Amino acid sequence: MKVLIVFTHPNPNSFNHALLESIAAGLEESGHEVRIKDLYQENFNPILSANDLTVLHTGKIPKNIAKEQEQLLWADGLVFIYPLWWFDRPAMLKGWFDIVLTNGLAFEYSSEGVKGLLKHKKALVIITAGGSEDYFKDNDALQLIHRPVTDGTLSFCGIKDVSHQIYYDISNLSDNERTAILEKTKETGINF
Numbered sequence: 001m002k003v004l005i006v007f008t009h010p011n012p013n014s015f016n017h018a019l020l021e022s023i024a025a026g027l028e029e030s031g032h033e034v035r036i037k038d039l040y041q042e043n044f045n046p047i048l049s050a051n052d053l054t055v056l057h058t059g060k061i062p063k064n065i066a067k068e069q070e071q072l073l074w075a076d077g078l079v080f081i082y083p084l085w086w087f088d089r090p091a092m093l094k095g096w097f098d099i100v101l102t103n104g105l106a107f108e109y110s111s112e113g114v115k116g117l118l119k120h121k122k123a124l125v126i127i128t129a130g131g132s133e134d135y136f137k138d139n140d141a142l143q144l145i146h147r148p149v150t151d152g153t154l155s156f157c158g159i160k161d162v163s164h165q166i167y168y169d170i171s172n173l174s175d176n177e178r179t180a181i182l183e184k185t186k187e188t189g190i191n192f
């Protein structure tokens, strides 16, 4: 499988980056072809500009957007790794979705309603959170963690085969717990 990992964390020494290394190692061990899109490292511009939006409305695709879409269309499998920021994905990743998932490429409207066009892809979403699992449970917020990406974005675009791994309380994890998570993540890559 061709797998695109979209990684969103500004710090190359973060736990998120360790998760990236683990999943990539697992995927490669299984023979998948892996490409990594590190949004901060490539200094990705997440702003869907007024000009780009105007061009999109004429049915044309601006060059910068076409480049991103080629990378998306290359992949059969998508892996997203990011920290939960304000109950959602970081703005950098949100901007990538704004730019890459355009009407006509990722979805279309028909007389039967909206149709997702990326239905042959599968996805894995790996999220880290500062809050504890109990905090999210007590605030009836567990679903909020993955719904914006899984339902609001991927499923809308036809990607129904989505799995997630959510890791809580990141700053309070022991070294052993971190190691266990990284091993599990490599295993997930092997079995993707």
Ligand SMILES: Cc1cc2nc3c(=O)[nH]c(=O)nc-3n(C[C@H](O)[C@H](O)[C@H](O)COP(=O)(O)O)c2cc1C
Binding pocket: 009, 014, 015, 016, 017, 083, 084, 085, 086, 087, 088, 128, 129, 130, 131, 132, 170, 171
């Ligand atoms: C801007 C910002 C917003 C955050 N919002 C949340 C949040 O809504 N819920 C939460 O549990 N943690 C939140 N956090 C904590 C991060 O999720 C946590 O620091 C991260 O998952 C730890 O991973 P890392 O060690 O790889 O950075 C936030 C952190 C930042 C910097």
